[in-house]
Amino acid sequence: MKAYEVAPEEILAVVENQIAASNPPIVRQTLNRLLLGMLERDDAIELIAVVLVNEMDAMLEEDRGFDLARYTELLKALPELPEEQ
Incomplete structure (x- = not known):
């Protein structure tokens, strides 16, 4: 199963x-940074969701747990989107 098989509204939730929850704090920090960069909130949330789906796909493909360091780096790179795996 790919993360994209999860309903989009579930990912956004x-x-x-x-x-x-500010957990992990980098998510809220990323949202604030993107909003300061003049993105609309919905657009910023969708970009963060793309990164989350990317990490979820990597977890499934690599049969591993959540990698907070990787997730953090991908969030810091926004609005540049992660490359497809």
Whole structure:
């Protein structure tokens, strides 16, 4: 199963939960940075969701757990999107 098989609204809900809980804090920091860069909130949330899906796909493909360091680096690179694996 690929992460894209998860309903988009579920992915967006996970991102919103990460922001609300500030866990990991980099998600809220990334949202704030993107908003300061003049992105609309919905667009910023969608970019963060793309990164989350990318990490979820990598977890499934590599049969590993969540890699916070990788997730952080991908978030820091936004608005540049991660390359397809």
